[in-house]
Amino acid sequence: MTFEAVSYESIPHVLVSGIAISLLCSAVGLFLVLRKFSLFGDALAHSAFGGVAFGLFIGIYPLWIACAVAILSALGLTKIRQKFDISSDAIVAILLATGLGAGIILVSMSDDLEIHDIEEFLFGSAIIDTQNVITILAMAGAILAILFFTYKKLLYSTFSEEQAKASGISVDKMSYLLITIAGVTVIISMQMVGVLLISALFVLPNVSAMLYARSFKQTMMLSMCFAVSATVSGIFISYQFDIAQSGCIVLVAAAIFIGSLVVKGSGLVKTTGILAKRA
Amino acid sequence: MLLTFYRFINNLGVNFIMIVDIKKLSVDYSGIKALDDISFGIAKGDFLGIIGPNGAGKSTLFRCMLGLHTQYDGTIKFFDQDIRDSRKYLSQVGFVPQKPVVDRNFPATIREVLSMSQNSSDPKKVDEALQKVWMHELADRRIGDLSVGQQQRVFIAKALVNSPKILVLDEPITGIDQYNQDLFFQILGELNTKEKISIIWSSHDLDAVERLANKVACLNQTLFFHGVSKDFFSDDEMLKKYSETSMQMHMHHH
Ligand SMILES: Nc1ncnc2c1ncn2[C@@H]1O[C@H](COP(=O)(O)OP(=O)(O)OP(=O)(O)O)[C@@H](O)[C@H]1O
Ligand SMILES: [Mg+2]
Numbered sequence: 001m002t003f004e005a006v007s008y009e010s011i012p013h014v015l016v017s018g019i020a021i022s023l024l025c026s027a028v029g030l031f032l033v034l035r036k037f038s039l040f041g042d043a044l045a046h047s048a049f050g051g052v053a054f055g056l057f058i059g060i061y062p063l064w065i066a067c068a069v070a071i072l073s074a075l076g077l078t079k080i081r082q083k084f085d086i087s088s089d090a091i092v093a094i095l096l097a098t099g100l101g102a103g104i105i106l107v108s109m110s111d112d113l114e115i116h117d118i119e120e121f122l123f124g125s126a127i128i129d130t131q132n133v134i135t136i137l138a139m140a141g142a143i144l145a146i147l148f149f150t151y152k153k154l155l156y157s158t159f160s161e162e163q164a165k166a167s168g169i170s171v172d173k174m175s176y177l178l179i180t181i182a183g184v185t186v187i188i189s190m191q192m193v194g195v196l197l198i199s200a201l202f203v204l205p206n207v208s209a210m211l212y213a214r215s216f217k218q219t220m221m222l223s224m225c226f227a228v229s230a231t232v233s234g235i236f237i238s239y240q241f242d243i244a245q246s247g248c249i250v251l252v253a254a255a256i257f258i259g260s261l262v263v264k265g266s267g268l269v270k271t272t273g274i275l276a277k278r279a
Numbered sequence: 280m281l282l283t284f285y286r287f288i289n290n291l292g293v294n295f296i297m298i299v300d301i302k303k304l305s306v307d308y309s310g311i312k313a314l315d316d317i318s319f320g321i322a323k324g325d326f327l328g329i330i331g332p333n334g335a336g337k338s339t340l341f342r343c344m345l346g347l348h349t350q351y352d353g354t355i356k357f358f359d360q361d362i363r364d365s366r367k368y369l370s371q372v373g374f375v376p377q378k379p380v381v382d383r384n385f386p387a388t389i390r391e392v393l394s395m396s397q398n399s400s401d402p403k404k405v406d407e408a409l410q411k412v413w414m415h416e417l418a419d420r421r422i423g424d425l426s427v428g429q430q431q432r433v434f435i436a437k438a439l440v441n442s443p444k445i446l447v448l449d450e451p452i453t454g455i456d457q458y459n460q461d462l463f464f465q466i467l468g469e470l471n472t473k474e475k476i477s478i479i480w481s482s483h484d485l486d487a488v489e490r491l492a493n494k495v496a497c498l499n500q501t502l503f504f505h506g507v508s509k510d511f512f513s514d515d516e517m518l519k520k521y522s523e524t525s526m527q528m529h530m531h532h533h
Contacts, residue, residue, distance in 0.1 A: 159395060168367070176398045214420070216386050
């Protein structure tokens with residue numbers, strides 16, 4: 001297997017896109033975590049993998065096919081879930097397994113497929129293409145803007161579906177929006193951390209932040225800080241020691257989480273202590 | 280003289296403004312009748328207590344009124360408009376659900392919980408609403424850190440933040456201690472008399488309803504009483520009938 005470490009020339013590209021991806025993943029991930037949907041990112045990524053394999057199979061640029069596949073299957077399953085009252089963790093499992101299953105079949109069917117292409121999607125790669133960086137920045141900017149304008153409604157439907165509905169918010173539309181946003185986020189971030197590690201970026205910074213923060217805004221800010229620090233230091237560690245970038249990012253995020261647990265556990269920082277400002 | 284006449288007409292007018300008008304409301308849950316041919320109205324300033332045993336259909340009635348349950352027969356009008364046609368009325372309605380579940384770890388302060396439901400983003404309104412339930416001092420605490428009774432008060436404040444014309448409360452005092460119940464009644468009474476907010480409130484507690492409400496609706500699948508509170512509580516026949524249906528319900532269920 002060929003894992004990619006960050007090379008010297010690619011550092012600016014990787015850093016810029018890495019920071020954008022971190023901000024995006026922690027913001028979108030927070031809503032997923034609060035909806036007890038932590039592994040949803042993973043499920044989307046796996047079904048996106050099916051889409052990637054399909055794209056490679058028919059020879060069309062795979063990422064956007066993957067995006068469509070991931071979002072459509074997630075939306076479809078959500079509809080089914082509402083209709084038949086299936087629990088959300090079961091939906092995640094179905095999406096994850098089916099996507100991967102379809103992907104594996106497609107990969108095994110095509111002879112001329114380079115294993116390297118697949119690996120890139122599974123484990124992530126260093127982003128070096130300028131065009132790609134611009135796409136990532138634009139998409140991240142657009143999604144963060146959407147979140148900024150809808151976060152109140154999204155938060156309300158996350159906090160209490162019933163109460164949000166009773167105050168006139170179309171809760172269903174909000175979940176479809178979140179699924180779509182999460183789908184695009186997964187596709188963008190997949191290039192960096194790969195299918196297999198995506199939920200780490202969605203979940204770890206947010207869970208770490210929730211240990212300290214009291215308000216939603218604090219949680220969001222802190223989580224973004226954690227995510228960016230993890231990504232930036234992961235990238236440099238990858239460059240320094242010539243080891244896989246995606247793994248480094250995730251492990252630093254995990255280290256931040258463990259560090260947070262230790263700090264919190266030792267009682268050095270109380271939730272009501274240094275962060276006890278107005279939200 | 281003219282002024283007196285004007286006041287008279289005005290009062291008449293006020294009393295005839297129907298905030299809610301429910302006609303022939305029936306609900307079936309896959310074959311099981313939960314509500315059967317319910318008709319009643321709520322006028323401006325009404326404080327309506329809905330009493331009925333477990334499973335009588337109180338929550339179902341509220342869910343229909345709030346657009347949470349849409350499979351019903353009959354019509355429900357708010358401010359003279361069918362709720363099937365427009366959901367705009369919801370911005371004038373404050374709802375406190377039966378046992379709101381709060382995730383202990385949900386990262387939101389009380390202030391944030393209130394501003395979630397706020398239409399405008401005027402922080403003063405949040406403070407005002409919190410003041411009405413004496414919770415403003417705790418505004419920056421995490422919602423999950425509060426006791427259930429305190430959370431209940433926050434949810435009332437949340438229902439008040441958009442200055443609603445009507446409050447819908449589904450058994451809001453279950454699990455709340457006597458002191459906080461009294462506080463709660465005081466808050467509701469003030470909202471009703473001072474701010475002329477109509478209130479519809481379901482409860483098992485006949486004494487509380489007798490103390491607070493000026494109208495009573497007695498529900499058990501069908502509506503078998505709707506009228507002035509005094510009439511209900513002075514009518515021994517009625518009270519006897521109520522306890523009988525409650526008993527029957529219990530025998531059905533056990
Ligand atoms: N989602 C549902 N599906 C099927 N039946 C339901 C549903 N919700 C309520 N019911 C039934 O409808 C009837 C009325 O229920 P409802 O919750 O409205 O009663 P309630 O008066 O609020 O009772 P409680 O005092 O216990 O809150 C009950 O017989 C109940 O079993
Ligand atoms: Mg009920």
